[in-house]
Amino acid sequence: MSAAALQQEEEQGRIGPYCLLGRLSAGGMGVVYRARHEETGELVALKTVRVPEVAMLRGIRREIHALRRIQHPGVVRVLAEGVQDGLPWYAMELLEGMTLRRFIDVLWRRDARMTQEVPTQAVSAPAPLTSGEGRMVFQSYGPPPEDQRRPAAQGRLDEVLSLVRRLCSSLAFLHGEGLVHRDLKPDNIVIRPDGTPVLVDFGLASNFGGPLSRESLDVSGSMEGSYIYMAPEQIKGGLVDARADLYSLGCILHELVVGQPPFSGMGWEVLRRHLKETPHAPSRWVHGVPPELDALVLRMLAKVPRERIGYVADVGAVLVGLCSGALSEDAPPAPRPYLYRPEFVGRLGLLEELEARLERVREQQGGCLFIGGESGAGKTRLVMECAVLASRRAFRVVTGGCLPLSGGAGGESRHGEPLHAFKPLLQAIADECRQRGLHETEHLLGERGKVLALYEPALAELPGQDAWPEPPRLPPQAARERLMRCLAGTLAAFCEKDPVLLVMDDLQWADELSLGALDFLREGFLRGASMLVMGTYRTEELGTALRVLIESPGMEHRVLGQFDAPVVACMVEDMLSMASPPASFVNFLTTRSAGNPFFVAEYLRTAIDERLLYRDALGQWQVAARDDALARLHEALPLPGSLHDLVCRRLDGLGTEARRLLEVAAVLGRELDSDILAAAAGLEDLQELEALEELRARHVLEDAGNGRLRFVHDKLREFSYEGISPGRGRALHRAAALALEAQDVWGGVSPSLYPVLAHHWEQAQDDVWTFEYLEKAARHALAAGSNAEACGYLNRALELEVRRGRDRGVRLDAVRRARWERLLAEALHGLSDFDGCIVHCQRSLEELGEPLPNTERGWWRFLLAQAARQVLHLMVPQRWRRVEDRQARERLGDAALSALRLAECYYWRYDAFRMMATALLSTNLAERAGRDEKVLRLYGQLGSIAGFARLDALARAYFRRAQQEDRALDDPSAMAFGLISESMYHASFARWPRAALKASEAQGTLLLLGNQGEFELTEVLLGHVDFFTGHFEQALERFARLRETARKRGHFQHMVWSMYTMARSLLVLDRGDEARVLLRESAALLEGKHDPLSHIITRGLLAVAALERGEWEAARDEADQVMVLARRYPPMLFTEGHGYEGAARTYLTLWERERVSGQPAPAVAAEARAACERLSSFSNRFPLAGPMALRCEGRMHWLAGRAWRARQALKRSARRARELGMPLDEALAWLELGRVLELGSRERESCLRQAREGFAALGCAGLVRQAEALLSGGPPAA
Structure with missing residues (x-):
């Protein structure tokens, strides 16, 4: 307000x-x-x-x-x-009486006007406090000489100790209810007229979870409280428990007895003394202090919580022994016993290792580090301690966790919304921008903000973001890559000033896009950044995707083991606040818990909650109804042996309303919105508050901040959910879904809730809404590039639909089933699962009444029919008007999209026949459905197909139509793809200026769109133009840039392309050793991959590299592999010629080496002829290969003794290369012709001179030497 x-x-x-x-x-x-x-x-x-x-x-x-x-x-x-x-x-x-502050002033005869109220401070940086209004100032001096010391408490020590003892009773009760005051000071204590001290002003009161709480990833680095009475752990901004109040009470007791607090001075100086200085015993200040009181005060003021006296009740017990008067008041309500959160133990060596890793981050040696362990092993506690260390070292610390969708057993949980593991980081960036304004927003986000806002809407509301245009629409894979670049750019800006520690808890629940982002950042950003990502995961729930990521090169990985008995002993010592717990009890806990910290704590918590374990009047732990020592506790506690039974026993003790609310919370998930919980539970306001308080007091739920709640540990949620009956579960999931849908009636359902709502409606067995939200979730995941998530949603929808048809005899309409099949095919295509994509595209077409043939003869008839239909479309378009019925158009459009995706899959499967048939089918269907930006890419593909079929006029017509349609619908992405297709077509026919022009035009559009993937395709095309036109250094530089960008994006295909194209230039430039390194790396990447094109080119170039070194057998092995693939797959792209030429050149060289004058041709001659035929056939489809095919043909004729035919073929090769503007091929033809002509002939010399001049102009030093060697009198070909 x-x-x-x-x-x-x-x-x-x-x-x-x-x-x-x-x-x-x-x-x-x-x-x-x-x-x-x-x-x-x-x-x-x-x-x-x-x-x-x-x-x-x-x-x-x-x-x-x-x-x-x-x-x-x-x-x-x-x-x-x-x-x-x-x-x-x-x-x-409304209390009557005086504050304890006034009581102290009167006791020590101080002027109240000189001692002002000590305010509550909230400090996040060490800024000194000034002497302004509202601050209490004590004169700073040491203990006075003994002769100047006054009586303790001005001679009223019994009265003061009695007052503090009664205060202990109040504070002990508060702690027993799980509350910590956190701002205990004389101003917040009122003394009634009857002398009863009363605690007031709980403005900073907080719950403390004790050992059972699942560690919270909240590292604020701030401190709150009144600095005169503040415990060291509060000053450090650490977690506090009841022992912080004990420290404050010790300061108050010191002031009552001595007349001033233990540490005095000016502002920050007092805080420094709390942290560093040991207080003097009260007896050094005043006389009449019993040794027991000295010891008590000093123990209460210990710097380390575990070194203080354990419980406020224990303080009261000591004070009872020191008071000489009788106790007259009625016995107050007994406090509930409680456990403390243990100190960090058992992993100190690993923590030191992590601390050293943080120091390397400062030197821009960032990275990813994963911490694995079973549930409850202490993973979060470890990274939390590391986060505290980072915060103290001026790191920006951002913490968050991954969440499963909602309630259910661990195996049923599904992943959350795309990129949700990075939401806390994006929210932290948004906070930074809000605090620092427009300039910082532009620096951290700029135009990237609009892309990232799709995953964290708060970014769109930041200053200046409304001025940036909406990001252009891209295909899913391109959109995913753009997101990765934007995320990396923003993170680079975020960690410029200070190093960053990003903690991600529970990565076993991370979504596909979050894991993909981590992989991208690992390879292209983190290695040279001042940022460390530290993630935790459950070893028992480690999925394939996370395992692959963890095992990736450069990833750091640690797994937490079990605690042994000495570490468990330290835990028990801290939790019970007792020294040296019995070894037999510790061994029992270690064995039963298997060294799991959560189980140890749960065992003790259950024992205390059920009063099986309690503290007696002397502060000793006792077993109920027995007089056994603690050493025999394990024999006396009738508790279950399994964690499941232990937790369920504790939950069974909840009241009716608390149990009802717990079930709703378990259905909603591990972390939940409190408003949604209230709406779904349907309880009255006070009923809900009462139930929540019981769940908090029993350490089941805790506050997560910002209006959210979370389970203290996820096992509590899992076991709670298991106990819900099926009928009750359906009703609760329905209530949860309705509550989530109603939270934003006007704004509509957020896409992030689609998977959650699909889950709830499925569990509620409402198929209509389940299918609705599963499809929405799949579409949202596809748009975000989360293909694996989309597959999960769509597979689930299809499975449920089949089950519904089997159980109820009712099926959904075919159009909707076909749409799901098509979307599933899209997702599988994004995962490069082309076989799966083909299967689901075929199913989609079958559902839509467009089945595909299942025999070769049927495919031929199908192809002819589609081709005839397309010709009729082009010749008499008025006969093929758009279908007017909207539903029919929708069906045709979906079928066209399925056929288009099939055509792309057949292309990558090297099945040109089916590719052409399905591409024609897609076009025919799309034209009947009407213009749709989703199918515009068809015309570019058909132009390429027509061009490869040597139907140039038809190809140009398709390309023109593609550009016209794209401009009409203002779809720059489709237009760019059409230009790329046209550039490939021109390159195949060696029309280099046109190929370069179209690729350059596409580049301009793609740069504006931010479509890096297709931009790299244009770089590939321009690099090929550079190479074939003789600009080898330029091509080498272009492909080197491509290699780097592809490596950063993790794009396998483009990395391989860049490697063998770089090697191609290096071989020509006489840098064979460098070329071989790249080719071996390319071959290693291709191992096990279905990419015949790249295999053929890589193997062919490796054969050439082996020939240059005289490694004849190695060259033959590579050539053999090329021909095996050549016989299996038809040619698909103009660059394959290098592979076929490499094989032909190898066999021809071996033929030349193995032939014997007067003897039949060696066996390798047959392989040479087959390779030359393959290359010749390839040049019929791709004319740019004509010069190399003629060159190999000429050499083959020479080796066969047909000298005239050899010379004619080589002359045609040189002539054809000149016509096509391919200077390297022309010079190679002259060189080969010079080798076969008669030694000393003018024609031979002329040919060799042309070859030498050509090679020199191109910078091919090695080939220049070959030409000069022949000119100097070297022999012709044998």
Whole structure:
């Protein structure tokens, strides 16, 4: 609530049923009024609480309600609570009496005007406090000489110790309810007229989870409290428990006895002393202090929590022994026993290793480090400790976790929305931009913000983001790659000033896109960045995708083992706050828990909750109904042996309403929105608060901040969900779905909720809404590039539809089933699963009434029919008008898209026959469906097909139509693809200027779109133009750039292409050793991959490289592999000629070596003829290969003794190369012709001179030497 709203409330004079009578106090946490109940006339102190964010409202109300449950005479009673105009308030009893601050002033005869109130501080950086108003200042001096010491507590030591003892009773009860005050100071304690101290002002009170809490990844680095009384762990911004209140109580006891707190001074100096200096014993300041009191105060003021006295009740017990007066008051309610969170133990060596790893991050040696372990092994605690260390070293620490969709057993959980593992990081970047304004927003995000906002909507609302245009639509794979580049660019800017530690918990639940982003960042960003990604995962739930990522090169990996008995002993010692627990008990826990920290804590927690284990009046742990020592505790506790039974036993003890709410929470998931929980549970407001408080007190749920709750440990959720009956489960999932859908009625359902709602409706057995949200989730995942996630949703939809048809005899309409099959095929295509894509495209066409043939003869008839139909479309288009019925057009459009994807798969499967047939089918269907930007790429593909069939006029017509349609529909992405197809077509016919022009035009569009994948395709085409036109160095540089960008993107195909094309230039430039390295790397990458094109080219070039070194057998092996593939697959792309030429050249060289004058041709001659025939056939389809085919043919004729035919073929080769603008091939033809002509002839010399001049102009030093050697009198070919 704003200040104006507060003033308006005060002027109106009413909040809830209370009339405001005036302000009592005001501070940063809210305002306290004196008020009267309208009906009863009861006077109260009414406090309003400021809410920084609306999301925190329900959490603050839960805390208020938790305080209302506290019924103890030493804790102020909360009488009523509520919310008015978004402002939570609560009414407390109006206490009569003085504060402990006033009591101390009177006791030590101080002037109250000189000792002002000590305010609560919230400090996140070490800024010194000034001497302004609202701060208490004590004179800083050491203990006085003995003769100047005054009596302890001014001679009223019994009275003071009795007062503190009664205060211990109140504080012990508060701690037993799981609450920590965190701001304990004399100002927050009121002494009633009867002498009873009462705790008030719980503005900073918080729950502490004890050892059972699953560690929270919240590392704020801030401290809150009153600095005069603040515990060291609070000053450090660490986690606090009841022992922080013990420290503050020790400061208060010191001040009561001595007259001043243990540490005094100016602001930050006091905090330094809390951290560094050992306090003097009270007896050094005053006389009359018993040694037991000295020891007690010093133990309470220990710097390390575990070194303090364990429990407030133990302090009270010591004080009872020191008080000489009798105890007259009634016994207060006994506090509930509780456990402490143990110190970090068992992994100190690993933590030191992680600390050293952080130091390397400062030197821009970033990376990815994974921590594995079974559930409950302490993974989160380890990374949390590392995060604290990083925070203290000025790292930016961002923490978050991956969540399964919602309730269910571990194996049933599905992954969350795309990129959800990075949402906390994107939210942290959004916070940074909000704080620093437009300039920082432009630096961190700029135009990237619009792309990233698709995954974190808060980014779209940042300053200046509305000025950037919407990112252009791209195909899914290109959109995914753009996202990766944008994410890497933003992270690079984010870690410029300070190093960054990004912690991701529970990566076993990470979605495909998040894992893909980690893989991309590992390869192209993290190695040279000041950023470390630290992720945890459950070893028992390690999936294939995460395993592959962890095993990738450069990934760092650690697995946590079990705790042994000494470490478990340390845990028990900390949790029970006792020294040296019995060895037999520790061994028992170690064995039963298998060294799992969570099981150890759960065992002890259950024992305490059921009062099987309790602390007696002397503070000793005892076993109920027996007089055994703790050493025999394991024999006396009738607890189950399995973790499942142990947890279920504890949950069975919950009340009815708490159990109902727990079931709803288990259905909603590990972390949940409290408003959604309230809506789905349908409980009354107070019922819900009561149930939530019980679940919190029993350490089942805890506050996760920003209006969210989470299970203390996911095993609690899993076991809770298992206990829900089927009928109850269906009803709860339906309620959860309705609550989620209703949360934003006007804005519609967020795409991030599609998978969650599909899950809930499926569990509710509502097929209609299940199918609706599964399809929406699949479409959203496809658009985000999360192909594996999309496959999961679509497979599930198809499985459910088949089951529904089997069980109920009702099937969905064929169009919808076909659409799912097509979308599934799209996802599989994105995963490069072409076989699976073909299967589902065929199923889609069958559902739509367009079945494909299943015999070779049928395919031939099918191809002819589709070709005839397309010719008729072109010749008499008026006869083929668009279908008018909308549903029919939708069916035809879906069928066209399925056929288009089939054509692409057949292309990559080297099945030109079926590729042409399905491409024609797709075009015919699309033309009947009407113009649709989804099928515009067909015309570019048909242009290429027509061109390869030497139907140039038809090819040009298709290319023109593609450009016209693209411009009409303003689809630059489709236009660019059409230009790429046309460039490939021109390159195949050696029309180099046109090929370069079309590729360059496409590049301009693709740069604007940010489509890196297709931009790299244009670079490949331009590189080929460079090579074939003789610009080898330029081609080498272009393909080297391609190799680097492809490596950063992790694009296997483009990496392989860049390697063998670089090697091709290096071989020509006489740099064979470098070429061989690249070719071997290419061959290694191709191992096990179905990519015949790249195999053929790589093997052919390896054969040439082996020939140059005289490695004849190695060359033959490579050539043999080329021919095996050549016989299996038809030629598909113009670049394959290098592979066929390499094989032919190898066999021809071996023929030349093995032939014997007067003897029949060697066996290898047959292989040479076959290779030359293959190359000649290839040149018929791809004319640019004509010069190399004629060159090999000429050499073959010479070896066969047909000299005239050899010379004619070689002359044609040179002539054809000149016509096509291929200078290298022309010079090679002259060189080969010179080798076969008669020694000393003018024609031979002329040919060799032309070859030498050509090679020299091209920079081919090795080939120049060959020409000069022949010119100097070397022999002709043998």
